[in-house]
Amino acid sequence: MSISKNFPILKTKINGHDLVYLDNASTCQKPQVMIEALSEFYTKHNANIHRSSNPLADIATKKYEDSRLAVAQFLNCQKNEIIFTRNTTESINLVAKTFAKTFLQAGDVVLLSLAEHHSNIVPWLQLKQEIGIELAYLPLDKNGYLDIVQAKIMLTDKVKFVSIQAASNVLGSIHDYREILKLAKVKNITTLLDAAQIVAHESLNVQELACDFLVFSAHKMFGPTGVGVLYGRKDLLQMMPAFLGGGEMINQVLTDTFTPNELPYKFEAGTPNIADVVAFKSSLDFIKNLTWEYIQKTEQELTDYLWQEMLKLDFVDIYGKNIANKHLPIISFNLKNAHAHDVAELLGEQAIIVRAGQHCTQILHESLGVPATVRASLTFYNTKKEIDLLIKNLRLIYNKFKV
Numbered sequence: 001m002s003i004s005k006n007f008p009i010l011k012t013k014i015n016g017h018d019l020v021y022l023d024n025a026s027t028c029q030k031p032q033v034m035i036e037a038l039s040e041f042y043t044k045h046n047a048n049i050h051r052s053s054n055p056l057a058d059i060a061t062k063k064y065e066d067s068r069l070a071v072a073q074f075l076n077c078q079k080n081e082i083i084f085t086r087n088t089t090e091s092i093n094l095v096a097k098t099f100a101k102t103f104l105q106a107g108d109v110v111l112l113s114l115a116e117h118h119s120n121i122v123p124w125l126q127l128k129q130e131i132g133i134e135l136a137y138l139p140l141d142k143n144g145y146l147d148i149v150q151a152k153i154m155l156t157d158k159v160k161f162v163s164i165q166a167a168s169n170v171l172g173s174i175h176d177y178r179e180i181l182k183l184a185k186v187k188n189i190t191t192l193l194d195a196a197q198i199v200a201h202e203s204l205n206v207q208e209l210a211c212d213f214l215v216f217s218a219h220k221m222f223g224p225t226g227v228g229v230l231y232g233r234k235d236l237l238q239m240m241p242a243f244l245g246g247g248e249m250i251n252q253v254l255t256d257t258f259t260p261n262e263l264p265y266k267f268e269a270g271t272p273n274i275a276d277v278v279a280f281k282s283s284l285d286f287i288k289n290l291t292w293e294y295i296q297k298t299e300q301e302l303t304d305y306l307w308q309e310m311l312k313l314d315f316v317d318i319y320g321k322n323i324a325n326k327h328l329p330i331i332s333f334n335l336k337n338a339h340a341h342d343v344a345e346l347l348g349e350q351a352i353i354v355r356a357g358q359h360c361t362q363i364l365h366e367s368l369g370v371p372a373t374v375r376a377s378l379t380f381y382n383t384k385k386e387i388d389l390l391i392k393n394l395r396l397i398y399n400k401f402k403v
């Protein structure tokens, strides 16, 4: 059975054409098992969690905590080191607004990179405004990978926090993030890894990574929207003040003070996104059953074929030209004679879904010297036939705009 059969939306037709979904870096499609788990929760188990002892609440609480355990096993950490948030963005904000705001001071440097998503820039810019930290941006080498030589130079004594992506959502480059995290750790610098793009493509083991915090979104790994993950080292999470205040995150509330709850509840104020967190476990099980070996082999073949075919098009400018190093099945490009948004719209008419714009990376696009790019991002359920369709349609669009 073809793997795409597990994803019901892939049977959809648009304008009479079969859907060709090439926007997986934005959000990827959901397997039937996850959709069923979501429906089953609301049909059979819905109750608020952690609050009352009754058979329904007990099952709902167990299912929610089973998901936390599954994420902890996925990353190889302790269960109480996993905090559920809404998305990657909220996870980074949590760290910036609690850990960094408490333990950094004016003049301390936070090292980011020029390729970061706005989610990993704006919270730090806000902190700069609030407490006067400084930001430094690691450049990319000529092939679009975080520059290790520069990292060694830029990790000065003033740097107190490093927050970098594992892979670029635009260029597709899988950086040598392990090495950069190690370099930072040698200098005792606290580190955060933005795993939003890598998490659906390779296994992550926080015991082997020199990272203190790691963040990602469930919706980019075949899970539901509205669920984010923050892994934090237990001793750091314990030192940090709570983020949002409200129910569940407290141990005791008095008229003039409160004491926070134990980990991980201290960081999960209010009723969480119970059903989606529960359903997320089936996405993790789905990946586990598929195996990383299968995912990586399939994606490598697709990446090689995509780049090989795109490089044949002499009317296309490709960003991050070299894929000699490790690479996601992502390519960002422009047609020489057409605007990115027109290209995406015309592809859309043929049911080929790509994304056009800056992909929340204005600083990267400025350094590339282009206002916008078209991005095709694939995953294991895509096919070479779909790549052929993309190429065919890019030729047609080029010819249409050629005067």
Ligand SMILES: Cc1ncc(COP(=O)(O)O)c(C=O)c1O
Residues within 6 Å of the ligand: 025, 026, 087, 088, 089, 090, 117, 119, 120, 165, 167, 168, 169, 194, 196, 197, 217
């Ligand atoms: C590298 C990277 N970081 C962060 C994000 C933000 O993810 P979310 O919108 O799920 O918070 C994205 C989304 O595309 C991303 O690609």
